[in-house]
Amino acid sequence: MRLTRPRAVPLLDPADIDLADPQLYAAGDPHAVWLALREEHPVVRQPLRDGRCFWSATRYHDVNEVLRDHTRFTSERGTLLSTLGVDDPAGGKMMAASDPPVHTALREPLSRAMSARAMRRWEPRIRRMVRRLLAPLADGAPWDLAAAAASFPMAFTGTLMGLPEADWPRLTRLTTMAVAPTDEEFREGRGTLVAAHHELFEYFADHLHATRSAADDSLVGFLREMAAGDRRLRQDELVYNCYSLLLGANVTTPHAVAGTVLAFIEEPAQYARLIADPHLVPRAIEEGLRWSSPANHFMRYTTMEVELSGVRIAPGQAVVAWLGSANRDRRAFADPFAFDVARSPNRHVAFGFGPHYCVGAPLARIALRILFEETVQNVAAFEHAGPVEHLASDFVAGVKRLPVSAQLRPGAARRLSAAGTPRAEGVS
Numbered sequence: 193m194r195l196t197r198p199r200a201v202p203l204l205d206p207a208d209i210d211l212a213d214p215q216l217y218a219a220g221d222p223h224a225v226w227l228a229l230r231e232e233h234p235v236v237r238q239p240l241r242d243g244r245c246f247w248s249a250t251r252y253h254d255v256n257e258v259l260r261d262h263t264r265f266t267s268e269r270g271t272l273l274s275t276l277g278v279d280d281p282a283g284g285k286m287m288a289a290s291d292p293p294v295h296t297a298l299r300e301p302l303s304r305a306m307s308a309r310a311m312r313r314w315e316p317r318i319r320r321m322v323r324r325l326l327a328p329l330a331d332g333a334p335w336d337l338a339a340a341a342a343s344f345p346m347a348f349t350g351t352l353m354g355l356p357e358a359d360w361p362r363l364t365r366l367t368t369m370a371v372a373p374t375d376e377e378f379r380e381g382r383g384t385l386v387a388a389h390h391e392l393f394e395y396f397a398d399h400l401h402a403t404r405s406a407a408d409d410s411l412v413g414f415l416r417e418m419a420a421g422d423r424r425l426r427q428d429e430l431v432y433n434c435y436s437l438l439l440g441a442n443v444t445t446p447h448a449v450a451g452t453v454l455a456f457i458e459e460p461a462q463y464a465r466l467i468a469d470p471h472l473v474p475r476a477i478e479e480g481l482r483w484s485s486p487a488n489h490f491m492r493y494t495t496m497e498v499e500l501s502g503v504r505i506a507p508g509q510a511v512v513a514w515l516g517s518a519n520r521d522r523r524a525f526a527d528p529f530a531f532d533v534a535r536s537p538n539r540h541v542a543f544g545f546g547p548h549y550c551v552g553a554p555l556a557r558i559a560l561r562i563l564f565e566e567t568v569q570n571v572a573a574f575e576h577a578g579p580v581e582h583l584a585s586d587f588v589a590g591v592k593r594l595p596v597s598a599q600l601r602p603g604a605a606r607r608l609s610a611a612g613t614p615r616a617e618g619v620s
């Protein structure tokens with residue numbers, strides 16, 4: 193999705209806007225559309241041609257309200273626009289598609305297992321993975337950063353989940369098919385979404401079967417053994433939650449990386465600030481998350497009549513909280529269309545808000561910190577080396593292709609090529 197900086201509030205008729213159209217995100221200007229909606233129609237009903245409809249909330253405060261209050265806005269019927277109108281079969285079984293108390297029973301043990309403290313032991317391994325990822329920069333040739341970043345989450349989530357490395361490329365592709373089924377590059381036959389879900393569910397069912405009697409200290413093993421309240425998870429619950437962890441990591445993290453580097457290319461002075469003061473890296477990551485907002489939206493259904501920004505919504509309606517829009521709301525962020533690596537405060541909602549706040553956020557933050565620490569240490573500046581291409585997805589603000597050339601810092605070519613040698617690649 194293009195990360196634009198509209199200069200003025202465009203005049204738009206909500207009847208002409210289709211926020212569910214994946215092409216808007218591949219070739220259009222969603223930030224201009226969201227800006228117009230925030231200012232003129234912060235809560236608006238969008239009917240689709242096939243008779244379904246949903247409400248859009250675009251202001252920061254409303255987005256927080258929708259995500260925060262599960263008693264008025266349930267997750268159990270589905271949380272993505274792609275499932276609009278069909279109750280999610282994973283409702284009440286998968287953490288992301290459940291409400292308390294089921295959600296709490298699943299979330300509490302898992303969030304302890306995925307806390308920043310628990311994740312710290314993975315740091316050396318993630319650093320080796322990052323060095324291997326950046327190694328191709330050593331020869332100075334143009335490099336597709338988006339394609340490389342696409343494989344990054346499997347390197348840490350695949351490792352954490354104990355999934356064989358040979359499966360990582362197919363799993364990466366399947367998760368993108370699940371969020372961008374109409375994108376030409378990811379379309380496989382007519383039923384891409386269903387086919388991707390089917391293959392992923394079958395993959396995890398097989399994996400769980402194959403590892404059932406092995407000692408398994410991976411996250412999958414943890415899910416299998418963990419007590420959700422007073423019981424263990426059933427097979428279907430295990431499959432859904434494995435799928436959700438993989439999807440959560442794979443479809444978001446690469447685009448946080450690509451969106452942040454794209455901002456560095458557009459604003460070289462901001463990247464130069466990082467080189468001058470690498471202590472700014474953690475803040476730059478938060479700004480990169482706000483800026484890229486890899487998850488465009490999450491959806492809820494109303495359980496009762498609700499009011500948002502003065503608009504009444506009947507019970508049983510789908511309400512879409514546009515995170516990408518909330519993260520550019522002038523009511524919450526000073527100069528929201530400026531990319532500022534030292535922004536503070538920065539209460540972005542890229543990881544959501546409330547009970548479903550991203551359980552993978554500690555891991556994602558560690559992985560991004562290591563990646564940008566290594567980048568700042570080795571790269572003096574990035575430049576475009578070809579056209580940028582965006583993913584056709586109403587859910588993921590994705591960059592498919594980002595050809596870059598990098599100007600290296602002194603000693604970087606040696607460091608990077610050493611990291612790419614087979615000996616250094618021994619990452620286990």
Ligand code: HEM
Pocket residue numbers: 259267271287288289299349436437438440441442444445448485486487490491515541542543544545547548549550551552553555556
């Ligand atoms: C930059 C990276 C990431 C972004 C931007 C992101 C974004 C989000 C957001 C916005 C939510 C809230 C969903 C809702 O309100 O319904 C969420 C939840 C979730 N994320 Fe992430 N995520 C990222 C990385 C990860 C990683 C690395 C994992 C797993 C290893 C993960 C797994 C999950 C899961 C399982 C949930 C559901 C949590 C719940 O329902 O309590 N995410 N994520």
